[in-house]
Amino acid sequence: MRELVRTVRRYLTWGDYMLIALVLLGASATIPLLHKNAEASGRWAIVRVDGQIVHQLPLAKDQEVTVIGPAGETVIQVQGGRVRVLRSPGAQEICMRQGWIHKPGQALICLPNRVTIEIPGDSGIDAISR
Amino acid sequence: MRKTLSLLKIFVFGVLASSLVLIYLQGRVAIVQEEQYLLGTYFRIKAQSRSQDQAHQAVREAFAEAKRLAEEFSRTGTGSLGELNRQGCCAAVQLTDDVLTVLEAAQKYRELSDGAFDPTIGKIVDLWGFTQDWDRAGVGRIPSEEALRPLVEAPRNILIDPQTKTARLSSSAVAVDLGGIAKGYIVDRVVEILKKHELESALVDAGGNIRVFTLRSRRVLWWEDRRPFRIAVQHPRDERKIIGILEIWGDRALATSGDYQRCFFADALGNIFPCRYADEPDKIRYHHIMDPKTGKPARGLISATIVAPTAMEADALSTAVFVLGEQRGLALIESLPDVEGVLVTEEGRILTSSGLREASFPTELP
């Protein structure tokens, strides 16, 4: 092992060490981006009412948005790279009970108010028969 | 020797150059997805084509047709079906070709399913509160025996005259409800329109009534190669989950009938509550898929998913199988070639038909 380390040291010039340090610096500088919203930053939630796109919400930014549909108000919440429906008219409360989504391809559907929230992309599932 | 090596160089360059040209030539595929609220549900069409314009055009025409048909098939609307229901017994009403086709198909499925699929139960369904504006109400009601019995016992028939393209209802107990088949028909018509355009593949999803097709095998030039459509089956007791994924090749349709789609709960005292996917203790679930023989919600299965060549068939059969129950439903599926199904019983057992053996479904609800 020590033999190996000595060999390695011999092969590297001072310039090499500088470069390595620089790369590590650069990597750690971009790490904060990686963890928190890495996957989410590129992602958007597309909100449609009656089929028309009314909002494109970046999942990286925590926010609460209210849309108005034929049955009333639907409140949508984005937090920590995920999105869910807080409130929406409809006796069965299906879209609220669907919980959080965050992966591309996932969608929330609030039928009574004709609201859909979709994260575009390919999730490996093309449709759900229900 | 030098010559050979120069030739080699030229050959390699040749291969390199032509490869680069080929890579450049593969175009990007355009995927167009749109949805509209129609027939009480979100209607989504996803079309894939080499040409963005073709895809948009196809989707536009498809939705136009869907809208037109939605009005046609409205139970109480201005189309011929609405007219038929308004007439009640017993005069003949002129029907459009679309409505006629579906009515005839409905009769066929009624016989095939031994009465489990029955388009004449509109009034029974209404009694339970599952009317056109169920969405707004969100709950139904439990009808009395006295109100139900006459509707259940009366002979209910739709007498169709294909020559004159008219139909009449046999008694006042009949109201035509094509809810279990019309959506499928509309999906099929939409697919026919999509196929007229230069699409590579498309998926039509009308609130769970799905049909997919692939026209060109995109084999050589695009990386997605040929891949099946992956369609999941909803978990009947948990909004967030699915119970399995079906890989669908070619041109096929799926539909699911479930007791969680339109329903309400009632407790022992007769109080009515909106229902949820999950069951609630001390409450009985009443759903909209009636057993025509009893006039009450069919019991035994909580979800029936059918895979069939057309959406209309899948739609009708999913209702029929749901009502027929585990044994007779599975028997019906097995008796039909090209039809497969996934059933979930009230105890949570999951059954798949013989053609779906490779599909990985658990045997119990997760």
Next chain:
Amino acid sequence: MTPYTRSTLPEVWLLKRILFAALLALGIVLYVLEGFFPPLVPVPGAKLGLSNILVLFTMLFLGSGAGIFLAVARSILGSFIAGTLLAPGALLGLAGGLVSALVVAFSLKRLRPPLGLVGISILGAIAHNITQLAVAYMLFVQIQGLLYYLPILFVLGLISGLITGLIAVYLFERLGPELGLS
């Protein structure tokens, strides 16, 4: 003895070409093999860059031009053999390989004093990864979150560059003097 890169003897001319062919063949094999590893990053065709060692090697023994040519030929022929030629992975591999080779060639000429072979190798590997990311980002707009794999790519480039660089130095030390190179 003249350094063999500048020799004009006919035997050497032939030997150089044979050597090139051998290195190309090796490069293709490595390229195809590393394609079978699961991608560490969800980018189709993202490769470890192990075959870059051969690019470096070629540049040292046969000149920068040969090295660049090798990089391009290796990518295309490798994709061809692996059956992925018309897949986006091929494009990424080609772009990554080419840019990486150019960076290495440049570094060999200008950055040699401060940087050793290892450093150059690291630069090449990082250039390879970043180029792949950039091309993927430009071509496949659906994968929006790609940019945020940057830190991983830096580190991966560092590691693979380090490994290939160390191997290259080792070999160079052993074989260089025999072939008249410093």
